[in-house]
Amino acid sequence: LAISKFIAEIKKIIARENIFEDVEEKICYSYDATGENFLPDLVVFPTCAEDISNILILANQYNIPVVPRGAGTGFTGGALPVRGGVVLAMSRMNRILEIDSENLTALVEPGVVTGKFQAEVEAMGLFYPPDPASLESSTLGGNVAECAGGPRAVKYGVTREYVLGLEAVLPTGEIVQTGSAVLKSVVGYDLTRLLIGSEGTLGVISKIRLKLLPLPAARLTLMAIFSDVTEAAASVSRIVKARVLPAALEFMDEFAIDSVNDYLPGTFPEDAKALLLIELDGPEAAIEQEAAQIESVVTGPNVISLKKATSAAERDRLWLARRSISPSLQKYNLKKINQDVVVPRSRIPALISGIHQVAARLNLFIINFGHAGDGNIHVNIMIEPGDEDAAGRAKQAVKEIFKLVIDLGGSISGEHGIGISKAPYLGMELSPAAVAAMQKIKKALDPKNILNPGKIFPEL
Amino acid sequence: LAISKFIAEIKKIIARENIFEDVEEKICYSYDATGENFLPDLVVFPTCAEDISNILILANQYNIPVVPRGAGTGFTGGALPVRGGVVLAMSRMNRILEIDSENLTALVEPGVVTGKFQAEVEAMGLFYPPDPASLESSTLGGNVAECAGGPRAVKYGVTREYVLGLEAVLPTGEIVQTGSAVLKSVVGYDLTRLLIGSEGTLGVISKIRLKLLPLPAARLTLMAIFSDVTEAAASVSRIVKARVLPAALEFMDEFAIDSVNDYLPGTFPEDAKALLLIELDGPEAAIEQEAAQIESVVTGPNVISLKKATSAAERDRLWLARRSISPSLQKYNLKKINQDVVVPRSRIPALISGIHQVAARLNLFIINFGHAGDGNIHVNIMIEPGDEDAAGRAKQAVKEIFKLVIDLGGSISGEHGIGISKAPYLGMELSPAAVAAMQKIKKALDPKNILNPGKIFPEL
Numbered sequence: 001l002a003i004s005k006f007i008a009e010i011k012k013i014i015a016r017e018n019i020f021e022d023v024e025e026k027i028c029y030s031y032d033a034t035g036e037n038f039l040p041d042l043v044v045f046p047t048c049a050e051d052i053s054n055i056l057i058l059a060n061q062y063n064i065p066v067v068p069r070g071a072g073t074g075f076t077g078g079a080l081p082v083r084g085g086v087v088l089a090m091s092r093m094n095r096i097l098e099i100d101s102e103n104l105t106a107l108v109e110p111g112v113v114t115g116k117f118q119a120e121v122e123a124m125g126l127f128y129p130p131d132p133a134s135l136e137s138s139t140l141g142g143n144v145a146e147c148a149g150g151p152r153a154v155k156y157g158v159t160r161e162y163v164l165g166l167e168a169v170l171p172t173g174e175i176v177q178t179g180s181a182v183l184k185s186v187v188g189y190d191l192t193r194l195l196i197g198s199e200g201t202l203g204v205i206s207k208i209r210l211k212l213l214p215l216p217a218a219r220l221t222l223m224a225i226f227s228d229v230t231e232a233a234a235s236v237s238r239i240v241k242a243r244v245l246p247a248a249l250e251f252m253d254e255f256a257i258d259s260v261n262d263y264l265p266g267t268f269p270e271d272a273k274a275l276l277l278i279e280l281d282g283p284e285a286a287i288e289q290e291a292a293q294i295e296s297v298v299t300g301p302n303v304i305s306l307k308k309a310t311s312a313a314e315r316d317r318l319w320l321a322r323r324s325i326s327p328s329l330q331k332y333n334l335k336k337i338n339q340d341v342v343v344p345r346s347r348i349p350a351l352i353s354g355i356h357q358v359a360a361r362l363n364l365f366i367i368n369f370g371h372a373g374d375g376n377i378h379v380n381i382m383i384e385p386g387d388e389d390a391a392g393r394a395k396q397a398v399k400e401i402f403k404l405v406i407d408l409g410g411s412i413s414g415e416h417g418i419g420i421s422k423a424p425y426l427g428m429e430l431s432p433a434a435v436a437a438m439q440k441i442k443k444a445l446d447p448k449n450i451l452n453p454g455k456i457f458p459e460l
Numbered sequence: 461l462a463i464s465k466f467i468a469e470i471k472k473i474i475a476r477e478n479i480f481e482d483v484e485e486k487i488c489y490s491y492d493a494t495g496e497n498f499l500p501d502l503v504v505f506p507t508c509a510e511d512i513s514n515i516l517i518l519a520n521q522y523n524i525p526v527v528p529r530g531a532g533t534g535f536t537g538g539a540l541p542v543r544g545g546v547v548l549a550m551s552r553m554n555r556i557l558e559i560d561s562e563n564l565t566a567l568v569e570p571g572v573v574t575g576k577f578q579a580e581v582e583a584m585g586l587f588y589p590p591d592p593a594s595l596e597s598s599t600l601g602g603n604v605a606e607c608a609g610g611p612r613a614v615k616y617g618v619t620r621e622y623v624l625g626l627e628a629v630l631p632t633g634e635i636v637q638t639g640s641a642v643l644k645s646v647v648g649y650d651l652t653r654l655l656i657g658s659e660g661t662l663g664v665i666s667k668i669r670l671k672l673l674p675l676p677a678a679r680l681t682l683m684a685i686f687s688d689v690t691e692a693a694a695s696v697s698r699i700v701k702a703r704v705l706p707a708a709l710e711f712m713d714e715f716a717i718d719s720v721n722d723y724l725p726g727t728f729p730e731d732a733k734a735l736l737l738i739e740l741d742g743p744e745a746a747i748e749q750e751a752a753q754i755e756s757v758v759t760g761p762n763v764i765s766l767k768k769a770t771s772a773a774e775r776d777r778l779w780l781a782r783r784s785i786s787p788s789l790q791k792y793n794l795k796k797i798n799q800d801v802v803v804p805r806s807r808i809p810a811l812i813s814g815i816h817q818v819a820a821r822l823n824l825f826i827i828n829f830g831h832a833g834d835g836n837i838h839v840n841i842m843i844e845p846g847d848e849d850a851a852g853r854a855k856q857a858v859k860e861i862f863k864l865v866i867d868l869g870g871s872i873s874g875e876h877g878i879g880i881s882k883a884p885y886l887g888m889e890l891s892p893a894a895v896a897a898m899q900k901i902k903k904a905l906d907p908k909n910i911l912n913p914g915k916i917f918p919e920l
Contacts, residue, residue, distance in 0.1 A: 102697050103804040103806050147646045160650075170897055174893035184609050184802050184871070184874040186874065187871055187873050188886065188898050189902075189916075191894065241674075243674035282742075342643070342645060345563050376642075376644050410640070414645060415646060433635065434636040441905070444903065
């Protein structure tokens with residue numbers, strides 16, 4: 001069999017301690033945050049680009065799928081070995097190679113945990129903004145492969161904006177350097193950004209050159225509670241029109257509020273129907289001025305309260321409510337079907353009311369929260385595990401919500417990618433010509449379809 | 461002949477007033493800022509994506525090169541029809557289709573002049589940061605195709621950071637929508653950024669969805685004059701370390717200063733060896749605080765003067781010196797060979813001293829200025845027109861300077877692209893594997909090499 005010959009060859013080039021063959025070991029690399037499972041034939045821990053290159057060259061010879069994996073925190077199945085083969089577990093390539101405080105750049109291996117990296121640079125007075133919710137476990141390599149976002153994207157942009165260059169191994173084994181260590185470079189095609197968000201289908205990332213910022217001098221958090229969701233959404237537009245660009249502008253709908261209130265009683269007033277959590281950062285004088293501007297535009301009969309926090313302890317208290325959504329949902333013991341859709345900011349009220357209508361009609365419990373500042377809302381359909389009928393209605397709801405999102409001029413994925421979960425819906429957003437162009441690129445770089453097959457384009 | 465049959469077919473599908481056939485008309489579309497000339501067989505002004513699609517389909521049938529052209533202000537020959545064929549002059553697709561002040565986005569056609577667009581959005585209290593020096597004549601389509609930068613890139617990034625999505629016509633004629641109108645989207649490969657900076661070789665841009673920002677409330681300009689170039693460069697690092705990210709941080713070396721002093725006598729003191737022009741923008745309180753921080757770190761025996769300007773008139777006076785470099789050079793009646801190299805910020809002193817050494821050894825007059833904040837320096841080699849020997853030495857200097865730049869960890873093009881001017885040097889920065897990957901993408905999307913052939917990769 002090809003796979004056993006392939007494994008025998010792998011053992012000749014990769015040290016024994018960097019190979020997992022036993023089922024109990026392989027199970028740990030068979031799932032991700034989707035809850036789905038696919039057992040790989042082998043798990044290999046590369047230690048350098050050359051390892052990855054050698055594995056890919058062999059995989060092309062023996063026609064074995066190769067699936068790169070960060071921390072496996074993805075919501076769309078990007079790291080799942082859906083056709084078996086080798087999982088390339090990148091967790092042992094986890095060194096921070098350089099933090100250059102003169103030029104505000106860093107060079108890291110892909111297995112570095114995002115939160116750990118942020119702590120390191122912040123200790124030096126520097127700042128790496130992208131902050132996916134998974135940051136305590138997810139890795140920079142996974143963040144790059146999926147183009148992760150997070151609350152700060154509204155002001156600072158997504159992972160893409162912080163990657164200057166990559167070392168990557170192409171599907172056929174060539175090691176390439178893309179981009180540059182400098183802040184500007186227009187030399188040939190933008191392979192860096194072609195790889196970012198390609199979900200491990202066009203190359204395996206072996207080094208990342210990141211751009212850093214100076215750490216903002218101060219932070220200030222505001223929480224506004226509304227008796228009306230439309231008013232909350234309108235406040236988002238008014239804040240931006242007042243020329244304030246918050247570092248985070250988070251939204252919770254009434255079901256998210258109720259869930260947190262059940263979990264932490266008394267957190268919110270009973271008539272709260274929507275909430276905005278607003279974080280400002282920058283020079284102290286500037287954020288005080290911005291807070292005053294926000295206070296002047298977030299006002300009116302539908303504003304139940306507007307609290308301001310400057311100390312770290314007070315800020316943590318306000319953020320606790322937002323951070324408690326996921327734990328609060330656990331108590332329901334329900335299965336969470338999590339979709340991260342995006343609409344133009346001004347269409348958030350239409351999106352939320354449309355989702356509430358879908359929920360009512362299909363008799364589903366749907367909780368919405370997320371990044372109102374950039375229109376990226378996390379839609380969570382909560383169903384009883386094993387309830388086949390509810391699962392069917394949830395599937396229908398996903399389709400209707402995606403259609404609504406597209407009609408509102410939005411996108412079916414803001415930061416989670418397509419993977420396998422959203423692959424059936426790709427054609428709702430992309431035209432056949434756009435998909436065909438992407439597939440031509442995939443075929444040009446991976447003629448045998450070795451690298452992470454079955455992702456994004458289900459037919460490949 | 462293929463070309464005359466092709467022209468006959470074009471006349472059937474494109475209105476007569478949108479075709480230029482006469483030599484005197486075609487000459488106007490034969491050159492760009494490189495000073496080189498290539499006469500096209502035909503100039504066509506498309507009015508919509510369908511025109512472009514129809515032309516490309518015919519061009520594929522008859523094997524005729526198609527060269528998209530914005531305003532022809534490029535420095536590397538991207539818009540030159542080096543193998544004849546059709547120039548697609550995009551200047552009649554010049555409508556601003558939408559400015560959405562709720563969602564801070566705009567939809568434009570590629571022929572919109574960048575400066576005109578900036579004026580329109582600024583009148584609405586909005587802001588489009590990319591500011592290439594050519595902005596009064598260059599177009600948004602050309603800016604996207606070359607990934608234009610400008611002084612504000614140090615704080616705001618380059619054109620790439622402001623493009624949310626495109627409508628583009630692929631080399632084989634398919635019209636595709638890339639990206640999205642929203643601020644975040646990870647749905648398939650990033651065709652948007654693959655097209656940005658691809659210099660018109662992978663697609664013809666027919667619509668651009670841009671991201672806007674709120675217009676900063678205030679601006680403040682500082683000018684620091686130094687008796688020592690190393691001190692000027694060190695000041696750049698100190699400013700960034702003080703957590704100040706200026707909206708512009710421009711540099712002039714002693715030869716640029718001397719040239720402006722000859723043109724506008726008394727502008728600078730005789731012992732000035734370097735200059736930094738620093739622009740701050742943001743809330744008034746913030747920029748006053750940042751200016752004070754700059755004054756506290758830009759100090760010492762090598763600082764001849766540090767001036768601060770807040771009124772528009774005072775700011776214009778300070779910028780006049782920077783803007784006078786190009787006109788001041790004209791009086792020498794010399795040919796200017798302009799290269800835009802980039803190095804990590806901290807390596808600017810090494811770059812400048814290395815260039816001065818090359819200039820002395822090869823007996824050349826080289827003037828350096830540019831965007832110190834992001835390490836992007838414009839190197840201008842000034843030679844007598846028709847002096848073959850000087851031309852040879854200049855060519856040698858370019859090669860040596862590119863080698864120096866690569867050795868310093870930099871890039872041979874920050875914002876001008878590769879085109880034909882830098883194509884011979886592509887291999888100095890990119891490995892054969894990286895070039896091969898790019899060429900595979902080109903071949904996958906443009907199998908007959910119809911769209912802008914001979915650019916970036918001289919062998920294609």
